[in-house]
Amino acid sequence: MALTDAQQQELAEAKAARFETRRPTVPALEAMLFEPIPLLDHGFIRVIDYMGDDSAVVQAARVSYGRGTKAVSEDRGLIRYLMRHWHSTPFEMCEIKFHVKLPIFVARQWIRHRMANVNEYSARYSVMDREFYIPAPEQLAAQSASNRQGRGEVLAGEDAARVMDLLRQDATTAYDHYIEMLNEDESGAVMDPGRQGLARELARMNLTLNTYTQWYWKTDLHNLMNFLRLRADAHAQYEIRVYAEAMLRVLEAWVPAVSEAFRDYRLGAVTLSAQMLDITRRLLAGEAVDQAGTGLSKREWRELMVMLGREA
Amino acid sequence: MALTDAQQQELAEAKAARFETRRPTVPALEAMLFEPIPLLDHGFIRVIDYMGDDSAVVQAARVSYGRGTKAVSEDRGLIRYLMRHWHSTPFEMCEIKFHVKLPIFVARQWIRHRMANVNEYSARYSVMDREFYIPAPEQLAAQSASNRQGRGEVLAGEDAARVMDLLRQDATTAYDHYIEMLNEDESGAVMDPGRQGLARELARMNLTLNTYTQWYWKTDLHNLMNFLRLRADAHAQYEIRVYAEAMLRVLEAWVPAVSEAFRDYRLGAVTLSAQMLDITRRLLAGEAVDQAGTGLSKREWRELMVMLGREA
């Protein structure tokens, strides 16, 4: 993630600026503004702008003339109430904008969250950087035997070495040929003046899916939490989960009361189906219940037992 | 639009606050923050918060590390290019939040713009204020004879007086009975302790559609311009158009370059159908063209002649 001198200067200027505003301001988030949080081998997120704070949620819920806040404890209580009862509109009143650098295969998952605004670096218009994601050795997992979309144990020895070699080599070869076809290098300088380069919009098809891209991504607090609930989950693919986890830290700095309610009522919460609830009640009443006859599949039964702390 | 003392104080506090921020800040819009712009007889809009400025559009379009801006003239040119070619995503990178007070029948039109975030004052939860929209005499228009959803000439004399009386009287009666059914007044004080009040969620159904409501409304710059293109149009109903026109002034203070491009390429622009374009070309080539045989309806022909400055 080496920035050019020009990019370094752009960053430094953005960080040095100070303005006076009457808008709600969050010092803990101001401190993080513009600074890239490095992720994976070449990726990052950095907060570019934001609007609103914990009080903006309260203010909108109360349709107030001013900040709308009362005692801190009352505001916290209201935020928890709104979260618990699945109110969404007050949380839509806050907005945040990130600059993200991420591998294309991660970008393809991410973009499925439609309630967001995106401007991506255009490979029709510009030449892509020579940067690809190569997993760290401890992330080189085998296919899970039990879960068709999960990972099993970590590859080792020759198997791991071979995979590493292939990933590096194919990405590099594909990128070298991309540049050759374009007949211009990363800086845009023509290489062989006697040759015509292939159109950028065509040449890009030769890149591999671990090539890094970047975008501006803006969403509201409600939709950010939807993203985080799915992507910070243990079942999310590791390579997108690290982005979600970094955003959880941003959330905590930005809207601490909302963040706390989100952890309690979403991230750490469980949903019991009608059948699961019935079983839980029977267990609490002292009844011995086993899977047969409950209507739960074996998998659901196992999930329930884990939830209730009855099984590892 | 008389505010209570508590509301006045909330407003004053919001306006007095000053914070330091590293976020892009627009002094001309800061100067307008929180201050109600009065509209109709009891309505208003006031800007509560905003995110981004002209440069944020440029920055996202260029996926830059800093502000992304170059010479002012280049930035202006890029913004005009984006607007002309119907790019939408860079304009989605700015966001604005309003507090709006408006008659319910206007709110019903407004809410049809779905790409926005809304928190409305809840008449299930709270008692509505005694405020109704009564048109100014010069707005008391007859049904248009030529346009099924338009206004004709202004009513006068007894006709006007009768309408005014009816509107005032029915709104007042309905509101008085609303309060009577609730058995509590606007301040929430119980009126007759010997009686039970009707549930607020039921009593509200007795109010007339000119009763004022209020909400927080937040949208991005792209969708704000969609709203303005339709609602600041001469064919929009007067009662919503005044809100749109006030927002046009906010737009100009907030993002002057976008605002200028919007006026040139949207508000002041016209669309010529394939047939209309063909006729225009023939007229320019000196051909005499009349409606018959052009495939245009009489109405379309008239619209075209007005556009081209050939007819009043």
Next chain:
Amino acid sequence: MALTDAQQQELAEAKAARFETRRPTVPALEAMLFEPIPLLDHGFIRVIDYMGDDSAVVQAARVSYGRGTKAVSEDRGLIRYLMRHWHSTPFEMCEIKFHVKLPIFVARQWIRHRMANVNEYSARYSVMDREFYIPAPEQLAAQSASNRQGRGEVLAGEDAARVMDLLRQDATTAYDHYIEMLNEDESGAVMDPGRQGLARELARMNLTLNTYTQWYWKTDLHNLMNFLRLRADAHAQYEIRVYAEAMLRVLEAWVPAVSEAFRDYRLGAVTLSAQMLDITRRLLAGEAVDQAGTGLSKREWRELMVMLGREA
């Protein structure tokens, strides 16, 4: 809900038609097509069109070339899996369209569900019908003492009679004056040729919020279930809940497997917060737990006890 002769004939023709199609077809829903299901005093829903069935969910989840279905039990299992794990996109592959007649104050709640397509009868363009919602006596509830947005016990005697009178009288007066201001009756006939009628877009503001309106409303299966989860809930206002409950019956006829999964994993399900889950585990482990020190508010504690079947 008396239809005109012309409307009756339109309905009869729609119901009599039979076409041949290669599209998935659901006989149980075909049987309901076009037929109004009466709700409240003058309202209804009727299904106008639909697309997809249980198999369309499975087909999209499997990205299949044909129906994508395997054994019925496997399909049911997949649908339950998708619902349990909050997959949303396969459910978006089915679509349904309703014609709905409903009081305006209900329409104002309903329209807040933005992920839907709506065409409403236009009071700018046409004259509204003389139909208002008047609650049945058993729905005439007092304001709840404990819940600021709920109902308490049913009003009786003089209190009830007075409310009924006021609602009927104000709606009628407002409507009569609406017609007088328009100077045209429901059929569009001019009443007093010597007078100009007020513009329809203005006159409508005199109507009360219990006036009936109607619209075409179309949404996908995922968003329909979001609507139903909130509006068929016991905390939803009765006047919208009856619409949601009728739609639950439509859901069952249309997509029985999805409907069953929806009841088990959404309608009949409960969410336990991190703290609630911890308490449940401790109770199951035989520990005596009481509210103090759990971090739960009294209200949350009571809610948990009710969920777990420990309290009425």
Next chain:
Amino acid sequence: MALTDAQQQELAEAKAARFETRRPTVPALEAMLFEPIPLLDHGFIRVIDYMGDDSAVVQAARVSYGRGTKAVSEDRGLIRYLMRHWHSTPFEMCEIKFHVKLPIFVARQWIRHRMANVNEYSARYSVMDREFYIPAPEQLAAQSASNRQGRGEVLAGEDAARVMDLLRQDATTAYDHYIEMLNEDESGAVMDPGRQGLARELARMNLTLNTYTQWYWKTDLHNLMNFLRLRADAHAQYEIRVYAEAMLRVLEAWVPAVSEAFRDYRLGAVTLSAQMLDITRRLLAGEAVDQAGTGLSKREWRELMVMLGREA
């Protein structure tokens, strides 16, 4: 685009089925149902399902009890009126679902249209097919010298041959290594039982962006036209434009009146900015106008002259 026997049979079964329905049915579209329309070298679109027809637009605009149609000419007139005046909601009342096979770099452009429902083949869950897009020789264009995101003249001779070789070779190598890393072939059979395969969610990152993927894509008629307006445009990249052009033919079969209005008021239409309109009026009035002093950039001036038929 060779289908397996199982897929062929799925297709044949879908096409052979006939059901009775009371829903609006479009014979010309029924005839196209399920049949793939081949595009590029291995891609296709095929219509899977649809809802509504020309009359459904009219019916919703009129909020009718039956089909809502009057004379064909009146319906056509209403549809043209709605299109001309940018009404969107009546067009949202029709819905269509496609199964699409397309290169990943095309899918990345396509997915930016957010108002649609998508289920994509999952490379976390399944093994991707060995199919990549290789441009036909006449599509192997050089980078445009004048347009940073366009194509110039077609490459020939050695330059072309070299590009073809590179594209084929890198895609093949990357795919071969993908399979090697997975340690399972396209049919899912394990290759070397002594080795563990890399997780599918990781191995996929080695594929090139011209690899084909597939998805179910569903949208409403309004958003389909938004897609077509941008992607059937001459400035759209060829590889997505062929998909849009095939969809234009589907549109014509499905909703002929809407399709005609769309061609006249969108595809074949032009927008004149305030300045362009002013110039056009002056030209029509016989004034000699040249670029200097008009406020138009050279590029805009050239665009205007082309529009008005004054220049090639």
